[in-house]
Amino acid sequence: MIRRLAALLALVAAPALASDALRPPLLLTGQRADVQDLSGRWTYSKDYYRTGLTDINGWVAKSRMQRYRDVDVAAEEAKPGTAFFEFDLDRGPAMEIPGAWNAAAPELRWYDGLIWFQRRFDAAPAKPGQRSFLRFEAVNYRAHVYLNGKEVGRHEGGFTPFVLEVTDVLRAQGNRLVVGVDSRHDAQSIPGEITDWDLYGGITRPVKLIQTPATFIDDATLRLTEAGRLVGSLQLNGAQAAGQAVSVQIDALNLKARATTDAHGEARFDIAAPGALKRWSPESPLLYAVRFASDGDAVDDRVGFRTLAVKGSEILLNGKPITLRGVSIHEEELGANPARRLTDSAARALLSEVKTGLNGNYVRLSHYPHSETMLRAADELGLLVWNEIPVYWTVDWDNPAVLLKARRQQAETIYRDRNRAALALWSVGNETPVAENRTRFHAALAATVRELDPSRLISAALLVERQGDTVRIADPLLPHLDVMAVNTYAGWYGDDRLEDLARLKWALPTDKPLLVSEFGADALAGYHDLSAQPKKWSEEFQAAYYRATLAMLGRIPNLRGLSPWVLKDFRSPRREHPIFQNGWNRKGLISETGQRKQAFEVMAEHYKTLPSNR
The missing domain is CATH 2.60.120.260 (Galactose-binding domain-like)
Incomplete structure (x- = not known):
């Protein structure tokens, strides 16, 4: 009992851990x-x-x-x-x-x-x-x-x-x-x-x-604030890190600013954004070549500048409401034998299916930090990103060492990706069962994000609660989130028929934007059932499921985005039906080799009818 109480007290105190303790000792970003x-x-x-x-x-x-x-x-x-x-x-x-x-x-x-x-x-x-x-x-x-x-x-x-x-x-x-x-x-x-x-x-x-030189640039970042300022920092590492002159330069904007590092080797920038600066958006994903320099070292990056905020039930990109038209995705390249080898061309092949195929502006990178190549490709293609750490289903909620591992993974991802304009949402978990210890764990992760990167939004993919025909969120984690997100599979898992979805009512808080982070149904590409009520596993059933689910979700007043599950069929040892699965989760809108299923066109047409900005 004493050990358990000590563990719980450690978790309660965890948010007080300083960001300096979570910063990796070396970064070498850029x-x-x-x-x-x-x-x-x-x-x-x-x-x-x-x-x-x-x-x-x-x-x-x-x-x-x-x-x-x-x-x-x-x-x-x-x-x-x-x-x-x-x-x-x-x-x-x-x-x-x-x-x-x-x-x-x-x-x-x-x-x-x-x-x-x-x-x-x-x-x-x-x-x-x-x-x-x-x-x-x-x-x-x-x-x-x-x-x-x-x-x-x-x-x-x-x-x-x-x-x-x-x-x-x-x-x-x-x-x-x-x-x-x-x-x-x-x-x-x-x-x-x-x-x-x-x-x-x-x-x-x-x-x-x-x-690198003996004293080198370990990390450098720059972003646009709501007040129209370009703010950032540069961190030197080495014996001569303190008191050094450093600079940030953007030739396309005729901008160059200088600063001097403090006793810890850090310099900060706070510059009025030039009037010629054009903001990054999915419609215009402009990236600027940025050079950070010190005496004897230089680091380059390509950075887009935009603002992101929540106001009531709206998500604001560059001050304007936006609806996120997206899909979830696993880090697997197209092909019958994926090796998680995400080259630039492999990443673009996947993300182009979202951008041009589905008419999307958003991608949920599930259920772990994806390759930096994916983030940079999203920057260039113009896709907003949900980035997630793998606090998935359940972990040892009462173990302070496990919480520290999760917070370090969160910090390592934040330090890697802070310069990516595409990155919009930090997720602190997926489908974790509601409990007091679990909520403390997630709250500590949310506090970590707010301390390390307050410029982006925080969410988590939550489970919903069903009471008859009413769907609710009963999750004490909500106060820690900027954006609500829920996973729902009514009509696939459970006893609901597709025609039953029209009766479902969503009784959700309306003071925050809602994302439906997952919904989906399995279909084997090329398997068809042309009957009036097609069977599960057929492309026709999956397409019908999507139509019924989209109609149901369309009645939610504060719905601000979708990321159905999932872009591509992916490997899963849990899925072993010898006819339809054979080690693959078949909820993809495309097969593992890229064959589009009927539901792909249903989703693409739906997104085509939605405005780019609300």
Whole structure:
């Protein structure tokens, strides 16, 4: 009882944790000159029992199993003696990185555990005083990183970036980078052990070697305020970070502002927005080339400027009401064997289906932070974004360590994406059961967002409560949200027939905008039922479901946006009907290979009739 009370008190106190404690020690945001992409063929070695980390009884791993060792196994084996090895990453099988191992080989399709990856590379000659870093955009789920036999860092969380300094370990030639990737989830991970999507183990996003001056720009941001000011900051890292002259420059606006860093290496900008500045919007997604500079370093970015607010039941973009016409999406590229390899072309192929195919202006990136490539493509195409962390269904609500993991994932995402004009909504969770401990957990996450990024809106995908034919939100989390959002599947799950949807009444608060963050029905592309009452799983039933649901939702007075579930059929181990699913969730408006279903056209026509701005 005492331990439980202590845990609850820790959760109550959690919002007081300063943002400085959540800021990753290194960020290296923006686009830089001295970057070496380590994408390509990496060798690997399976380690299901984790013998490369620990031996039986928790003993130190045997040297013959330590995959991270900086050793030429073949050369050592050629020497006389009794030593032997039970690994050889130099001669091991290889796969393409970035990319999930689930798609690399049939025997890895359902592998869930530890795999060691190795990349051999030479580094560009270092300049005097230069520092070197490895930036991982995502490793799912836990990463143990070694360079040339020395551990340089660890990270937990499968969808956010992390940076490790390797200045003192890096060699000019023959570097051996080894990453132990453990995909296994448990009761203390974010997300937990059970989800409705494929978790995809591996190094799923790019790895880069970045070289900087001794004192470098670690982070820089700039945004437009409601008062018409461009405000931002620049953070230096290094021994000479304090008292340095820095600047921000936008040539297209003839703008250049200077500032001086404080004792902590931070400088702030507050500039009147030039009259020539044009605001970013889905109709005109203009991005400006912005350069942040210090003595000896520079970082570039492409930034759009717009304002976002809530007024009563309206969402205001650049001061004008907007209706969000969108769809939910998982981070899977089109194709029969997705590897979560979201290149720029793969991201644009998906988002173009939303923008031009569905006549959309919005996308819900579910249920975790998607690749930075997706966010930048949304910036360029003109799609507002809902960004979510994977506090999904249920986690260990009473565990302060789990809350800290969630808050760190939230912070890592915010620091990565603050310069993206497309980003409109931070979601703090999806379909979590109402309970006092759960509400405290989410409230702490909402407080984290408000402290780190008060310029964007906060939401969460909530469950609804059914009382006869009346649908209600009975969720104490509502006061912590700017925008209400609900998931509903009446007519697919449960006993409702499609004709019953016309009777449903939505008794919801009207003082905030409402988004319907999910609704949908499964259909196998190409399966048809032309009868008067088509059966479930057919394209005809899915299309009829969409028509009935859209008619029902159209009666909600403060409805301000939709993101039906889901753009594309996606992998899910929960879905195993041998005819219609076979490991795929079939609620997509298009199939996994891009075949449009009838409901796609229903949704596209509906959005075509809605005004761009209310």
